[in-house]
Amino acid sequence: MPTLIELKDGVCRGVQDSFTHVADDEALPKGDVIISLTRFQAEGDALLSEGRRVGVKLEAEEEVEALAYDLPKLAVVGLVALNFPKYRDGRAYTNARVLRERFKFTGQVRAMGDVLREQAGFMVRVGFDAFEPADDASANEWQAATRRYRHVYQRSADGRAPAFAEREG
C-alpha cells in the first residue's frame, strides 16, 4: 500500500492509506475508495449508504463548485483528492483554497499526481492536509519542506498570520 503523508496539528506523519484509487472502468473493491467526479455523481450515494467512506478525485480542470452540495457529507465520510497532472499545473491550488475558504470544508484535502516536496509549502498554505508524494519524500522531508519559511506575506487557507498582521503585533 502506498505511503500517505498526513498533516495534523502542524506535524507530518506517514500513515497507511485506507483508501483505494479506483478508475472509472475498474470494478469496485471492498472498503474505502477514491473515485472520479463522474462516478461519484452516478454511484456516490449508493456507495455511501453501504457504510464505506468515499473520496472524490477532481481533475485539474474540474472545479470544486461542482461538489458544493456533497461537501458536508464528504467532510464526515470521505475526502476530496485534487489531482496534479503535472506539478506545473496550478489549478488545484485554487480548488483547495476555495474548498477551505469558501466552502469551509473541514475534511481531508489530498494532493495526488505529480506531487513534489518542493511544492509542499504552497500546498499546505492553500489547505492541503494529505499528500501522496511522487518523489518518495518521507514524512520528515515533507515536514522540513513545509517549514522553510518563517513568515508569509499573504492570507491564505492555513490561517498563518501574514507579515502585515505580524507587524501590527
Add this chain to the structure above:
Amino acid sequence: MYQYDTIDKAMLADRSSEFRGQVARRLAGDLTEDQFKPLRLMNGLYLQLHAYMLRVAIPYGSLNPTQLRKLAEIGRIYDKGYGHFTTRTNLQFHWIKLADTPDILDHLASVDMHAIQTSGNCIRNTTTDPYAGATAEEVDDPRVWAEAIRQWSTFHPEFSFLPRKFKIAITAAPKDRTAARVHDIGLVLKRARDGALGFEVIVGGGMGRTPYVGPTIKEFLPVNRLLSYLEAVLRVYNRHGRRDNIYKARIKILVAALGKDEFASQVEAEWAKIGEIADLPDTELARIRGAFAAANFEVLPAQSEAFEAAKASTPAFARFVRNNVKPHKKSGYGIVEISLKGIGDTPGDATSEQMEVVADLAEQYGLSDIRVTHEQNLVLPHVKLDDLPTVWAGLRDAGIGTPNINLISDIIACPGLDYCALANARAIPIAQHIAEKFRDQDRAEKIGELKIKISGCINACGHHHVGHIGILGVDKKGEEFYQLTLGGSGAEDASVGSMLGPALPYEKVADAVDTLVEVYLRERQGDERFLDTFRRTGVTPFKEAVYADAH
C-alpha cells in the same frame, strides 16, 4: 524608499538557504538537471548558450547606492565586470557559474536583494514609473502600490504555477513610462472628481506572437480594493487560462477568447465572493506609504545660476540637459536620465565601474535614489540644478553621459543570438549599427523622439511590436533576416506596429532605418514625431522608399 524590516529580511535569508540546499543536491548528483531546472528557474537562474544567466530582481526598478555597489561587486567577482539591465527593470549577469550562485544570493540578501520570481510562471517583478516621487504629473506615488503588490505576490501559494508568466505595471501619470497597456495587467492611477483615488485596470495586453493592446476591464477600482481585485483576476486566469499550448497561455489569449466584457463579468463575480477580507488593511498601507514620504527637498529658487552658466558656456552640457534632464516637481531640481545606450555599446549594459560612479553620484547629489527604466536606462530622480554640471561631468567621464534619451539611438534590444538560446538572430549588433549611423547628435536631435525596439525572436523581449520602428529577427534557411514594423507605441497612445514589407538581410537593416528617417524628415509637418507622421501618411511612402531598390 522602502526599508526591509526583519520579516522581509528573514524571507530572503530563508530563500537563500533553501536554494543553497538545492544547489548542493544538484552538484552532488542527487538531483538531475531535469529535476533541478524548475528549482533554479524559481531563483532566476537560466542556462543560456554559453553559461548560466542569473536575473536579479529590482522591485519596481528602485535601487539605493549600497545595492548598486553590490551589483557592481557581484559583476566584478562572479561575472566579467558588467551587468545588463532589462526591460523588466531587472539586472542580468550572463556569465555565472552554478556553484557560485548560493554565494551570490547571500551577497544580494545582505543588501535586501534577491532573484525571486524573475522567472517561472508566476507574478514577475512589478514595474512602475521611473519618475515616481519626482514628477509633478503623478496623482499618487505608484511605488506604494508596487510595494504592496511585491509583498502580496511574493511566494503566493495559489498563483505560483499560473498557465504562464504574469507581469504587472503601474503608472500614476498620464504620460505612461511603463508600457502599462501591453502588460498582463496595467494599472493607471486616477483621481475621481470627488478626489478619490482609483485604478483604471487594463488586462490582457502583451507582445510575443500575438500582440494586443489590453482592454480596460474596470474604469475605476477604489485603491484600497486593489489586492482583492487582483486576486479575482488571477483566480479567473489560473482556472481558465490555456495550459495546452505555451504560446496561447498568456492572459491576453483568455481575455480575447472570452471577450473583455465576459472576462470582466467573471472577474466581478469572483471579486464579489472574495470580498474585502483579501484587501490590505489601511494600517499596512499607511506603513508602506510612510516609507515613500517625500524626500528631504530643499527650498530652492527655480533658476540656478551655476546651471544657466554651464549651459551657456558648455554646448555639450546644454545638449545633455535638452535630452536627458526632465522637469522635477520641486523647483531647483531636475530628473536626470542616464543613458545606457552609448554609441556602439550594448543597450542596457553597465560596467561595474559605471555602476559605482552612478552609486557615488546618487549618494552625493541624488538623495541616494536610483531608478531603472523599462527602456534599459537609469535615472537619478532628484538632482539639484546647481549640481547638474558636476553630475554630468561625472557621467561623461564614466562614458555614460550620452545625450540621447528618447532619440533614435536610445534603442531597446534583447540579448539576442549573442546570448540567448531562443533567439533566431542577433539584436545587439543591429542596435550598434543603427546607433553608429546616427552618431551625429545634431541630426539625431533634428529627428527627435524615435523609439527603435529590436527583438531577436518572436517572443518579443525587445518589445519590437511597440517600437515606432520595430525590428524582429527571423531565421530564413539559416540566415539572419529582419522584419520591420512601423507605428507601434507602448505609451499612453499604445498601438501595435504594422508590417513594412518583406524581411531584410542583416546588412541592409541600418540603411533601411536611414531611409525611413529620410522619408519622415521629408514628410513631417510641424512638430510631428516620426510616429505622428507615420500615423498620418500610412505605410506607403515608407514602403516605397525602402523597397525602391527591389523594383
